[in-house]
Amino acid sequence: MEYTMEDLQRQLHHLRMSETSKELPSFLRKAETQSWTYQEFLRELLSYEEKRREEKMIEKHLKWAKFPYQKSIDEFNLRELPSLSERQLKQLKEMSWLDESFNLIFLGPPGVWKTHMAIGLGLEAIYKGQRVSFVSMGELLPLLKMEEFLRKSQLKLKRIREADLVIIDDLMYMAMDQNEANLFFHLINHLYERSSIILTSNKGPEDWGALLGDQGIATAILDRLLHRSEVLHFEGASHGIKYRQTLFQTESVQNYLTVTISFISPMFSLFYPYYTLFNSF
Structure with a gap:
C-alpha cells in the first residue's frame, strides 16, 4: 500500500505529533541527503517532537503565569x-x-x-x-x-x-x-x-x-x-x-x-x- 506525504502527515497529526507533521518533508530530505539510518531518522524525528512540546509547554505556562x-x-x-x-x-x-x-x-x-x-x-x-x-x-x-x-x-x-x-x-x-x-x-x-x-x-x-x-x-x-x-x-x-x-x-x-x-x-x-x-x- 502506497502512502502519500499527506497521509503520513495526517497520521502524525492524529497521534498528536503535529509539530513533527509540519516538518516531515524537511526531515525526509535530510535523511536522503545525509544517508540517515532508520534509527537515526527516528531519533531525529522524536527528538524534534520532544523539544517542540517542551517549548510549547513553556510558552503556555508563561502565558498562564x-x-x-x-x-x-x-x-x-x-x-x-x-x-x-x-x-x-x-x-x-x-x-x-x-x-x-x-x-x-x-x-x-x-x-x-x-x-x-x-x-x-x-x-x-x-x-x-x-x-x-x-x-x-x-x-x-x-x-x-x-x-x-x-x-x-x-x-x-x-x-x-x-x-x-x-x-x-x-x-x-x-x-x-x-x-x-x-x-x-x-x-x-x-x-x-x-x-x-x-x-x-x-x-x-x-x-x-x-x-x-x-x-x-x-x-x-x-x-x-x-x-x-x-x-x-x-x-x-x-x-x-x-x-x-x-x-x-x-x-x-x-x-x-x-x-x-x-x-x-x-x-x-x-x-x-x-x-x-x-x-x-
Whole structure:
C-alpha cells in the first residue's frame, strides 16, 4: 500500500505529533541527503517532537503565569543586595525548595527588587516544567470575593490553586476586612503543603494581625506560611529612585533630583522598617 506525504502527515497529526507533521518533508530530505539510518531518522524525528512540546509547554505556562514583566535571575545584580549571598542565590536557583513545598517570604521597603527576584524564580520554575501563577494582593482579593459570581474569577483561581508555585505580590499593603481575611485564609489553607508560595511584603509578619483585623486568622495564616519557609530581607533604598531616568538634563533639574533623592533615602528607613526572622539559608 502506497502512502502519500499527506497521509503520513495526517497520521502524525492524529497521534498528536503535529509539530513533527509540519516538518516531515524537511526531515525526509535530510535523511536522503545525509544517508540517515532508520534509527537515526527516528531519533531525529522524536527528538524534534520532544523539544517542540517542551517549548510549547513553556510558552503556555508563561502565558498562564501572568507575570507583569519578565526578569531573569541572571539580570539580578547581587551587589545591590548585600543581605543575599551568592551561595544562597544558587540554592534558590536550584529550586530544591520547590520540590519540598517550602515557602519564601521576601521582606523589605518598596523598590528593592523583591518582585524582580520572585519573578526570576518563577521563570526558573517554569523552565523546569512547573506551573506558576503570579498575582498581586490588589488583584487577588477581588478575585476571591467574586469567585462565587464570575466565571472569569473561578478560572483564574482554579489556576492559582493548581499551580506548583504561587507568587503573591505586595502582601499586606493594605488592611483587610473580616470577610477578605477569611477568604485569604481558605486560599492559604488550600495551598498549604500542596504548593510553594512566594510572598513579597513591606510589612513584617508581626504587623499582619493588625492588618487582617483578626489575630486568630493572622495566627492561622502565619502557622501555615511559616511552617516550612525561608524569610529573606531585602535592604537599601529604592532602586527605582536610585536609577531613575529623566527627560531633562539641565543642571538645575539634576540638582533638584539630587536634593530630592537625598531627602527620600533616609525616609525609607524611617517609614519602612523590616525585621530579621532568619539570619541565613
